[in-house]
Amino acid sequence: MTDPETTDAEKTDAAAEGLDTRLVVERGSFRLDVALTAAPGDVVALLGPNGAGKTTALRALAGLVPLTGGHLHLDGTDLDRMPPEARPVGVVFQDYLLFPHLSALDNVAFGPRCHGATKAEARAQASAWLERLGLAEHGSAKPRRLSGGQAQRVALARALATHPRLLLLDEPLAALDARTRLDVRAQLRHHLAEFEAVAVLVTHDPLDAMVLADHLVVIEDGHIVQRGTPADIARRPRTDYIAHLVGLNLYRGEAEGHTVRVDHGSAVTTTEDLTGPVFVAFPPSAVTLYQDRPSGASARNLWRCEVSGMETHGDQIRVALSGELPLAADLTTVAAAELDLRPGATVWATVKAAQTHAYPA
Template identity: 75%
Template structure:
């Protein structure tokens, strides 16, 4: 499926020739302040990630025109949609923006065809033209046989595709997706995620996705922007973010133990009595990270060449996929870490909350990078 620039209304202003999204989203709301810069070229899918209350949905609402900016600017394909300093604000209904909400918000009394045709009709298309365009979009989504079906008779995956078709029907230059897979069960998410990725890959304008699910972000997005407390704390490709997280939230998101300290050679000092030996050689402020799978636990002090060995206490155990994730607190400077073990290993070691163990991580599995 491809949507070319000619598929929708000409929304380009005369201000410049820059394609894509250029925004600084500033919004003051009581004690909370959002201040996020976004630059997204056409054809790129950007995911906004962050913990609850970070400002992801607020950012999406400002892009859609549902929440007015306090400052900054919002430009799309060179046209200024909003800039408080010059008192310019294009109403939400006049912006070339399509939105897919978390619960899809399909009109329950309309068929799938009429749901999709609704947007073009609101933009002045004749009933025949709007329905023809809707039928074409549903056909591209593999839903031609469901054109006459109302939302209550659609599966979650089918409803998601109808919502996507409806958002695309007006030829938007900015597509916003608010937790687009959250309403699906685990079985449906797998298939719909792959299908949505194919459609987004063919979308030639800008797509911005808000999600709290790291897998959705890694699969659907070309680039990630991580927001915490209304600010961007890290951005990059999914591989860059996963390989070198820069906050505890991101480390937990991608499943890494992460610490910050001062590096000298292969040693990173985390505290007065705590050091970690890493593969890389660095000098100065540094992060050091390793996956939970790299942590080995034993009830006796290990007789090995591993440089990273700490006394630790188990403070929690929980299922994590087909393994058990063990949360530990170290005795030296209270180093927190997590380890992934098989259920058999947990049983053989007799691990339980409060148990004292030795945690070992080989230097070859520990990586440092500049902070």
């Protein structure tokens, strides 16, 4: 319901809040063309393989790479006309880039000082941010005395101390070991949930993206191939790269009722009743392998395959299969030993229709 007291100018200001950009950057033979929109409070993750254009997009948002075309609007202001240092943008770099000669307190105070605060004002603001991020007792420490997790939080405090309207995080957890990463990921999620402006993070780690972001934007070869919530993308991947990230076998084909004729020429039976171009997906854990063709097999999905590779995947063995339908299967080590699996061995793979998922392409 519209507030009758709201003016047209206020409506325009409200509509202009947040990020509205189309980033076009041409560098040699590579072309980035990515459109992004986000409202205040949104956390958007740019996800994609190496060389997809994620970092170029982040640097363009920061003003470190000039746009060849498009636009960059933040809260209704054209940032492309502003020098990088004048933009209301905070950046947390992958290696944090803390000033080694300054204490944690003075690292955080650097931004407010650059924005005109007195030394006392800047240090007071920095002290408040360090306390907010649980680092009050580390204010006098130089970066070399900080753990990886502490350095990451100092870098975040330094970026937030200037009250940015756009926060950019470049692989914010990549420099941490696995144990520290788990704790810092949870802390970062908490701080991002409290951030009232737009946050954009770049990562190649699907878990970081799924945990930290409200929306995912997947980039391949400089273009967006899929966008949506983490749940949407995990359930309905649209490229092999995304399917691999979320751990699914993915195929594209034509559906006629409950049968999907995939591009490899095989058929997959599903519980969905669809017609036309579709994707069909199922997890490697849904695949059951047999040494011999199951006698009297009732499974609608049955394919003759060859083992093309094996690798440890967590506490299981992931088996790569070629043949009638290339796929991956996850087995326990005991099951793999009982099947006497080895490269080149012939096996029969089955998947229950109820464990497949088909959706329009």
